[in-house]
Amino acid sequence: MKINFKIVRTTATLAFLCAAPERAHAYAYFTEDSLLTSFFPDSSTSSVSWTPNATQQARLVATLGYAPTKQAYTFFVAPGSPVAPGAPVAPGAPAGYALIDEQNGQHEPITFGVKLRVDATIERIEVMVYREAYGDGVRAESFRGQFTGLSFRAPMRAGKEIRIVSGATISTRALAVGARRASVLLATWLGIP
Numbered sequence: 001m002k003i004n005f006k007i008v009r010t011t012a013t014l015a016f017l018c019a020a021p022e023r024a025h026a027y028a029y030f031t032e033d034s035l036l037t038s039f040f041p042d043s044s045t046s047s048v049s050w051t052p053n054a055t056q057q058a059r060l061v062a063t064l065g066y067a068p069t070k071q072a073y074t075f076f077v078a079p080g081s082p083v084a085p086g087a088p089v090a091p092g093a094p095a096g097y098a099l100i101d102e103q104n105g106q107h108e109p110i111t112f113g114v115k116l117r118v119d120a121t122i123e124r125i126e127v128m129v130y131r132e133a134y135g136d137g138v139r140a141e142s143f144r145g146q147f148t149g150l151s152f153r154a155p156m157r158a159g160k161e162i163r164i165v166s167g168a169t170i171s172t173r174a175l176a177v178g179a180r181r182a183s184v185l186l187a188t189w190l191g192i193p
Contacts, residue, residue, distance in 0.1 A: 027136065030113065030128040032100060039098050039115040039124065040078040048075050050189050063152060063184050073185055075099055094118055097186055103178035105132050106170040112178055114147075120187035121151040125179050135168030138175050152183040152192075 030038065036045050051072040052060060061067050076098040097116045102109040108131035115124040125147045127139045137143065143165050150156055158164050158173040165172050186192075 025133075026108075026129055026131045028129045029139065030126055032128075035100070035113045035126060035128055036076055036098060038126070039076075039113070040096065043078045043095065045076040045078045045098065048077060049073070050075060050185075052188065056188050059188050060184060063188070064181060068181065068185070070101075073099065073101070073189075075186065075189065096123065099182045099185060100128065101178055101182060103174040103181075105130075105135070105174050108132055110138075110171060110174050110178070112175060114179055114182035116183060116186050118190075119151065120183045120190065120192055121149060122147045122179055122183055124148065125175065127175070130171075132171065135165070135171040137165040137168045138171045140165070143172070143175075147179045150179070150183070152180065152187045154180070156180040 049072050057067070077094045078096045078098070079094055096118065098113055099116065100111065100113045102111050104110075110127060110131065111129035113126050113128055114122060117123050125144050127136070127144075130136045130139065143163070146162050147156070150161075154161060156162055156176045156179060158169070158176045162172065162176045
């Protein structure tokens, strides 16, 4: 038996076959200004751009286990307010820091901000822009709160020290990697041993 196939090409068929997959919508929860105001409601911040030197770069690689992809990072510095309620701050001393960064999720980058204490301990993490179609459970306080009090000395591994959010395994890993990197970057910049 002989079977003949006839291929019919129409504009609609070609358009369907050639179309790129639809990208997920971006959900913006914070702008840079709104995040910094949320992190430091009682003070304004200044920004400092930092490019690691060769020694600092070697420390980053040794601590993180990989070389950060960015050449420079911008830290936001909040002067003049206590690090913790009731804690004194020396005049002119920074009260805390923030870093805004991105880490790849399953298909798209996740933009997040990390508020850090002067000892590079994480005080708070927020998702600023989430671009994936699903998995935004990482925005929940129950997930983000796991990072509070952790520093560059903690491994922050998803599935070990950090509980994985159901349906958001890759996003969980992305934020765990990003949060630890923020702490390591600040500790390296400040020269904290």
